[in-house]
Structure formats: structure tokens, C-alpha cells
Amino acid sequence: MILVPITYKGGVFRHDEILDLIEDMGGYIIQKHMIAQEVVLQALIPKEDIEILKTVSRPLAGEVKPAPLVGTEIAVVSMSLEIHHLPHASCDVAEYLRTAGAKTNMIGLARGFGKRIGLLSDEERDIINEHDLAIYLFGNFETCIKEKMPTFRRGIQVPIVVCGGPTKETLMKIIDPPVAGYIGGLGRFMHRTKEPHELARLDEIVEEVSRVIDQKRIGIAKDPLSVTPARLMDIILENVPAIHEVTSPIPVVVQMDGTRIKLPYDPYAAEIREIEIEAGIRIADVCDIRPSRMRDYILLKVKPFSETGMLV
Amino acid sequence: MSTLEYFEVDSTEPVGGQLYRRIASTVITDHNLLKVLERLRIFIDPSVPVFVAVGITRTVPRTITVSDLAGITYDGQKITLAIADETFLADLLQILWKSYGKDQVSQPDRFTIEILTSGDAASSGIEDLAVADPTEGLFKDLIYSMQVICPEGFRVKKQNFHNGRFWFVASENTLPEDVTPLVDEQFRIMEAAS
Numbered sequence: 230m231i232l233v234p235i236t237y238k239g240g241v242f243r244h245d246e247i248l249d250l251i252e253d254m255g256g257y258i259i260q261k262h263m264i265a266q267e268v269v270l271q272a273l274i275p276k277e278d279i280e281i282l283k284t285v286s287r288p289l290a291g292e293v294k295p296a297p298l299v300g301t302e303i304a305v306v307s308m309s310l311e312i313h314h315l316p317h318a319s320c321d322v323a324e325y326l327r328t329a330g331a332k333t334n335m336i337g338l339a340r341g342f343g344k345r346i347g348l349l350s351d352e353e354r355d356i357i358n359e360h361d362l363a364i365y366l367f368g369n370f371e372t373c374i375k376e377k378m379p380t381f382r383r384g385i386q387v388p389i390v391v392c393g394g395p396t397k398e399t400l401m402k403i404i405d406p407p408v409a410g411y412i413g414g415l416g417r418f419m420h421r422t423k424e425p426h427e428l429a430r431l432d433e434i435v436e437e438v439s440r441v442i443d444q445k446r447i448g449i450a451k452d453p454l455s456v457t458p459a460r461l462m463d464i465i466l467e468n469v470p471a472i473h474e475v476t477s478p479i480p481v482v483v484q485m486d487g488t489r490i491k492l493p494y495d496p497y498a499a500e501i502r503e504i505e506i507e508a509g510i511r512i513a514d515v516c517d518i519r520p521s522r523m524r525d526y527i528l529l530k531v532k533p534f535s536e537t538g539m540l541v
Numbered sequence: 542m543s544t545l546e547y548f549e550v551d552s553t554e555p556v557g558g559q560l561y562r563r564i565a566s567t568v569i570t571d572h573n574l575l576k577v578l579e580r581l582r583i584f585i586d587p588s589v590p591v592f593v594a595v596g597i598t599r600t601v602p603r604t605i606t607v608s609d610l611a612g613i614t615y616d617g618q619k620i621t622l623a624i625a626d627e628t629f630l631a632d633l634l635q636i637l638w639k640s641y642g643k644d645q646v647s648q649p650d651r652f653t654i655e656i657l658t659s660g661d662a663a664s665s666g667i668e669d670l671a672v673a674d675p676t677e678g679l680f681k682d683l684i685y686s687m688q689v690i691c692p693e694g695f696r697v698k699k700q701n702f703h704n705g706r707f708w709f710v711a712s713e714n715t716l717p718e719d720v721t722p723l724v725d726e727q728f729r730i731m732e733a734a735s
Contacts, residue, residue: 313693343694343713344590368692369557370587394560416560419567419689 230255232273232459234299236330237282239291244268250285254278257459259299259483260332271299271330273459296330297439300459302484303331304360304387308347308367310337318366318415321422322392325431326364326438332482334360334523344373347380354384355522361485362388362409362441364434369394369416375403382408388441392416392434409444410437445485452533455515456506456541458483461529464512465490468504471497487516487530494520494527501527507541515541547580547735554587561585565690572686577679582731583690591716592691594709595727598683602675605629608668611654615662622654622667629673636672676702683707 237247241263247270251258256274263269274282283293303326307319314337323333336356340348357363365381367374374393382389388409393400394416401411415430422431462481465488466472472480475491482489490501498520502513512518512529515537521528534540550565552558565583569575581596607613610633612623624630637646637656645657658665680702687709688698695711699720708724710716717723 309693311693312689342692343696344587345713346694346696369560370552370554370585370692371557372554372587373590373692373694395554395556399556416557417564417692418560419564419571 231276232256232457233276233279234271234273234296234330235279235282236294236296236299237268237270237272237286237291238294239268239286239289241266241268243289244270244291247282247286247289247291250282254281257457257463257483259459259462260479262478271296273300298326298435298442299330300483300485301331301361301442302359302482302489303333303438304336304357304363305333306336306338306341306357306363306365306381308338308341311342313342313419314366314417317421318392318418321431322364322366322415322434325422326435329435329439331438332479341381344370344376347377349381349383351384352522358384358386359489359521359523359528360387361445362390362438364390364392364438367391367393367416371395371399371403374400378404388445390434390437390441409441412437442485449486449533452535453540454486454531454533455537455539456531458486458488458529458531460506460541461488461512461516461531464504464506465501469497469501487528489521489523490527490529491524492527493525495525498527501529510539510541515539544575545578545581547582547731549581549731549734550583550585551730552585552587557587558585561690568686568690572682572689574682574686577683580731580735582727584727585692587692590692590695590713591723592695592709592711593723593727594687594690595724595731596683596707597731598679598705598707600705602679604671605673605675606668607633607670607672610672613668618658618660618662620656620658620662620665620667622656624652624654627652633672636670640670680707684709687711 248258251272251274254275256272258270258272260271286293305319305323307314319335323335326333338353339350363385390410391400391404391408392412392415395413397411397413400413412434422428462483465481471492477491480491498518502518504512506512515532517530517532519528550558550562552561577598579597579599584593610626610629612625614621641656647655649655684700691711694713697716698711699716700709701707710720710723
């Protein structure tokens with residue numbers, strides 16, 4: 230069964246029918262937002278059932294759209310959280326990626342600014358590595374990007390997409406060895422992105438990120454995960470009552486190869502480790518469970534089939 | 542930026558320079574400095590690295606005195622101020638309390654201040670009492686906006702404002718003790734262009 234990421238937008242009226250339908254299809258609801266009278270669902274549903282969902286949602290004035298980044302957690306790395314970079318461009322990029330379904334976390338580096346003085350601490354590096362992909366929002370000068378890039382890529386194991394003021398070709402030329410993706414013409418700016426050519430740049434980011442994520446998906450498919458992270462999310466929501474007390478909008482974040490559970494590690498890790506996925510198979514058998522560097526959350530990374538020898 | 546007589550952002554990297562022109566334009570508009578600035582030239586060399594901004598302001602507003610913001614009437618030992626502009630009222634009250642004492646200054650309503658003086662009220666010279674110096678705020682606003690425009694890593698800064706001419710130099714590295722040659726060159730280019 231191939232699961233495809235979609236976004237459903239519709240009214241509150243009878244939306245529970247859509248929730249039930251997605252669950253009956255064997256799909257997973259990753260995020261559910263209720264904004265006034267509107268419901269936005271980000272879900273993974275079986276590819277062959279999209280038409281059924283569209284048919285059912287039509288009388289409810291619901292809209293089903295593909296959302297390539299559902300089920301990914303992306304780090305938007307800003308060189309600082311000062312007025313120079315906030316709210317534009319950092320928030321604009323983070324917000325736009327959310328419309329494509331991604332769960333974005335903005336990471337403002339403590340000492341990321343400057344070409345010679347820019348630094349990446351070990352904590353920042355570890356937090357970035359917990360994500361599926363990192364977008365680096367650099368400035369406008371190629372000299373600076375060229376000089377600071379080696380510092381900022383040191384120890385980063387996730388694919389990096391670089392955004393900067395110079396053209397894409399220039400970025401490709403100055404960054405050596407190459408990174409996973411490049412977006413030119415989007416460096417530091419201090420105005421809101423609302424002109425068509427600026428929105429086109431943001432679309433370009435979604436496109437580039439989707440391309441890189443697809444490549445990563447292909448890599449994962451070659452040695453599939455022992456359990457899909459979305460199913461893991463469902464199991465945790467079912468078996469850990471404390472998760473429903475968490476006030477965070479997304480208490481269990483689905484990543485491409487794991488989940489982030491927003492519960493403290495020490496009191497809950499042992500309980501989560503012992504949860505049974507299927508007869509005789511515990512979460513600990515198919516996942517690495519470790520404390521996240523982000524607050525004291527729990528991070529589950531699913532082991533591949535080659536390591537566990539099972540697919541559940 | 543049409544109201545500026547001269548506005549140029551120059552850089553050794555033309556693409557970066559163009560993008561910084563947009564940043565400068567946004568910041569100056571956001572900080573409401575268009576009316577104040579007459580000419581502005583910014584030069585950025587990221588390889589040094591150095592950021593130089595030079596500019597000329599329009600006619601600098603003079604010091605604001607009591608007579609600018611209030612009508613004054615004298616009655617023996619009593620001065621009555623009829624406030625016309627409340628902008629600097631808080632500053633004015635602080636100054637009056639300091640000069641005459643809190644007991645002698647009363648404010649029966651929002652737009653009236655009464656002061657009891659020890660001698661003849663008319664000869665107290667209250668009309669020329671300085672209340673605020675707008676240049677001080679102007680300089681702060683100008684330098685703040687330059688700090689926002691310049692790349693964030695440029696933490697070493699020097700600035701000056703004198704007779705309507707200002708300059709701001711910033712770098713990531715230590716700056717030379719005397720930045721006059723850097724500044725003078727930019728002033729020269731700016732003036733040659735006019």
C-alpha cells in the first residue's frame with residue numbers, strides 16, 4: 230500500500246465523516262487544525278483511495294490537494310533571531326513550507342551571523358540533525374556564504390538546502406562539496422514577500438525541498454523502515470494516555486524516519502519502549518529511543534528492515 | 542525613495558549591492574526617515590569586510606522652546622501656559638518641576654499649567670526655556686536604522702553626526718583608528734555625483 234500525503238480543507242460540518250473515512254482506508258491523520266469554521270487535515274492516505282475521498286468530500290465542499298511535505302519535519306535555520314532576519318525572511322519561508330504540509334521548526338543560531346565570526350554550537354548541530362532536512366537562510370553576499378559554509382555544514386548529516394542572495398548558479402559554484410539543494414535570489418530582505426516574483430521564489434523552495442525529500446524517500450524505500458512513522462504515531466496516541474494532556478498543537482511529530490514525542494524522556498521512555506506494535510513486537514525492537522536535544526522530548530528513529538529483519 | 546536627492550548603494554558584489562539597496566530603502570521608509578534625509582550613500586565591501594554609510598540630512602530642526610508649544614500669559618507673579626502641542630508635555634513638566642519646584646507648578650487641566658514665581662513673572666525668561674532637542678533623537682534614529690541595514694555580523698561600529706552630515710562605519714573586524722579616509726572617499730563620490 231503506497232501512502233500519499235494530502236491536505237484536506239473543508240468545513241467543520243460533518244468533518245468527522247472524513248476522519249472516519251481516512252482511518253477506514255488505512256490512512257493516518259498527521260495534523261488536524263480547526264480554524265474557526267474551517268478544518269485543515271494533513272494526512273497520509275492510500276494512493277488508490279484519493280478519488281473516494283474526493284467524492285465523499287464534494288458534498289461537504291471539502292477540497293483535497295496533494296501536499297508533498299506532509300510527514301516531514303524541516304529545520305529552517307536562521308543565522309540569528311535578530312531584527313535583521315526576522316520576521317522576513319525566516320518566518321516567510323517557515324510559514325510557506327507549512328502550507329505545503331511540512332512541520333517546520335525555526336532554529337535561530339546563537340552566533341550564526343558574520344562570515345568569520347559565525348559559529349554553530351554542538352547543541353544546534355544536534356538539533357538540526359534530528360530533522361529530515363535543513364534549510365539554511367544565508368545573506369546576500371557570496372563572499373560571506375563561501376567563507377562561512379564549511380563551519381555551518383560541519384557535522385550536519387541531514388540534506389541541506391541553501392538559500393542565499395546570489396543566483397542559484399553562483400551558489401552552486403561557491404559551495405564545495407555540493408549540498409542537496411540551492412535557491413538563489415532569496416537572501417536577507419526586510420519586507421514582506423507578497424510580490425509575484427517573491428512568491429515564485431517561495432514556490433521554488435517548496436519545489437526544491439520536495440525534490441530533495443523525494444530523493445530521501447527513494448533512499449529509504451531501498452531499505453524500508455520496519456514500521457511506518459505514521460503508524461508509530463497512531464500506536465503512541467492509542468497507548469500513552471499522557472500524550473493527550475500535552476498542550477502542544479502537535480504532540481507527536483511524524484518525521485520521514487521516526488517520530489518526536491513531546492513527553493519528557495525520563496518518566497515515559499521506558500513505558501514507550503515496552504508498547505507492543507503487533508503480537509510480540511515491541512517499539513524497542515524496531516526503534517532507537519533516545520532523548521531529543523530539543524527540550525526533553527523523546528526521539529524515536531525507526532530501524533530499517535536490514536537491521537531488524539521485520540516489517541510490521 | 543524618490544524624495545531623496547541622492548541614494549546609492551554600492552558594493553564590490555553588484556548582486557548583493559542591489560539587494561542591500563532594497564533593504565536600505567525598506568528600513569528608511571519604515572523608520573520614517575525619508576523627510577529627514579537628503580542624500581545617502583552606502584558602500585559595502587564584504588571581502589574586507591566593511592560597511593560605510595554617509596549622508597546629509599535636510600535642515601536640522603532647531604531646539605524646541607516653551608514658546609513653541611504653549612501660549613504664555615503673565616499675571617503678576619503667576620505664569621499661565623496654554624499648551625498647544627502635547628508632544629513634549631511630559632518633558633516640559635519635568636523641566637518646570639526642576640526649575641521652579643513641584644509646589645510652584647500646578648496643572649489644573651490637561652492643557653493648562655500655572656507657575657508661581659518668586660519675582661516678576663514676565664522677566665523669568667520662560668519663553669526661551671529649552672524643552673527638547675530633536676537632533677538628539679534624529680541622530681539616534683539615523684544610527685539605529687544604519688545598524689539595521691548593515692549586515693548583522695558587523696559588530697564593530699563608529700559613527701558621527703555634525704552639522705547635518707553623518708557617517709557610520711561598521712565591520713566584523715577591528716576598524717582602523719582613523720576611519721576618515723574611508724568616509725571622505727564616500728562623501729567625495731556622493732558630492733561628485735550631484
